[in-house]
Amino acid sequence: MGFSKSRPLFSSAARRLSASPASYLLCRSWQHQPKFCPASTLAASEPVGASLSAANISIERTAAPKEKLPPTKLVFGHTFTDHMVQIPWNDTDGWLTPKILPYQNLSLDPATCVFHYAFECFEGMKAYKDSNGSIRLFRPDKNMDRMSKTAARICLPTFDHDALIKIIAELVKLDGDWIPSERGYSLYLRPTLIGTQASLGVAPPKSALLYVIMSPVGPYYPTGFKAVKLEATDYAIRAWPKGVGDRKLGANYAPGILPQRMAASRGFQQNLWLFGDEGYITEVGTMNAFFVFQLPDGKLELATAPLDGTILEGVTRDSILALARERFDKDKWVISERKFTIQEVADHAKAGTLVEAFGSGTAAVVSPIKEISWRGQPIAVPLQAGKETGMVAEQMAQWIAEIQYGEVEHPWSVLLN
Structure with a gap:
């Protein structure tokens, strides 16, 4: 998949711990x-x-x-x-x-x-x-x-x-x-x-x-990854431009419970939140969403929605993007924060160029996705043979855990004296 494990981590990155008021x-x-x-x-x-x-x-x-x-x-x-x-x-x-x-x-x-x-x-x-x-x-x-x-x-x-x-x-x-x-x-x-x-x-x-x-x-997946099935949701909206979807407010969470229960009644573990008539992908449940596409030139793209005010500024999201930009082979990978639609995902699946998809968040780190239902039709998301996860999700979970548990020294891991 073009991972480059020999590249250094962010050895010189300093943590900025001073007060910072809201941007706006x-x-x-x-x-x-x-x-x-x-x-x-x-x-x-x-x-x-x-x-x-x-x-x-x-x-x-x-x-x-x-x-x-x-x-x-x-x-x-x-x-x-x-x-x-x-x-x-x-x-x-x-x-x-x-x-x-x-x-x-x-x-x-x-x-x-x-x-x-x-x-x-x-x-x-x-x-x-x-x-x-x-x-x-x-x-x-x-x-x-x-x-x-x-x-x-x-x-x-x-x-x-x-x-x-x-x-x-x-x-x-x-x-x-x-x-x-x-x-x-x-x-x-x-x-x-x-x-x-x-x-x-x-x-x-x-x-x-x-x-x-x-x-x-305990571990989110105590017996190993369990890939989930999503329902693409456009009858309810999690957040909207110039709203507060990018802020961690309790008021953002309760309104998502009813759509999640409705999805669960149809056999899906979570919602894939869409926005607008175009069906832009924003988040999955209460997590940020990542997709891997194979591009026409043979490169692979790791794509996630941009920080445009409609998605949460996830710490795990930021970590995945930073690690991908640092460790993935730049000749083989494109790391994108951009808008993309459920139709684009469906087109990639039909063409055989949808590689994998997963959510990211503090609780699970990564949550692999195996299927998305859109307008009553399933979009199959590939997994590794014999596993409940794609390769990128598995690799990110490993890299982040190594930092969290101090197995790899890194400025993201703050040791308490």
Whole structure:
């Protein structure tokens, strides 16, 4: 397939952990015409009190540690560790003291704005144990950047990225014995930011709470890859241009459940989200989508939808693109971020030039696809002989896991001291 394993990794890439506000916020010009303006122009003139700091973390250890399940009994997102982070914010004082507390319920007024107007965003990231028992985070700077952009888009406070990574690192180290040592297991981290002002009225919240919870998880495919069947979906739309499909908002997820249940009732595991009369491919379920095509000149193309505002800026997506550009033979591969349609996929399948397809995301890393139903007709997606995956998906899963578990030293893998 033209992989070039001899090429070096990104040995000189430095992680940028400083705060970065959202790229754009909806605002109005002096002519009262809606437009998008750089968030930094607002942040520079609006005092927000104290910045988020990791220097004064308060830690309260639990007096009643939970019993840990055997790794083989773990169900994704059902078991949670002993501790959590809570960091309040208000528009007068800014960020208050970060606290690591025993895992506990939140107490919120029924009028709290998160319940009524969806002032909520979150991230999904993981911590891993390497063969030496050391703990590693995978590209946390990317998660912090995306979360800060999402927060700014819905008028929640942004934060210093490096400070939040340090706070999360203290939580992970405190509950580090919750991370199973077996290869394939990890600790799923869920940083969440909600508006907490108790009032009925659509306005920027004057108070907020950033909290982090953690859940030990097993391999997404414990017995090996299981390729999925998709239903190409155009009767419902996941996201649209100039909307918030590129932000990790809780409000983006609930509307996708009904179409997924409808697809499941017809025997499909997920939706392949299409957009517009042209049927542009955007995402698969809650994952980014990749397709491999053979081109007329004999080259292979790894294609995924562009970051045009309708798809999430996936950390795994970015990792796959970066590794492909670094390690694939440039004489044999074209790496594309472009618009393409379900009709193009169907044409490639008919011509025998559809090579493979897969989704990418934090939970599964890659999810191979074996069939797409479009207008009631199946589009068969090739797999490797005797396997439930294509070659590119398999290779990417291996390369990324080697970095995540510290088997290959790489700046994406952040070692916690």
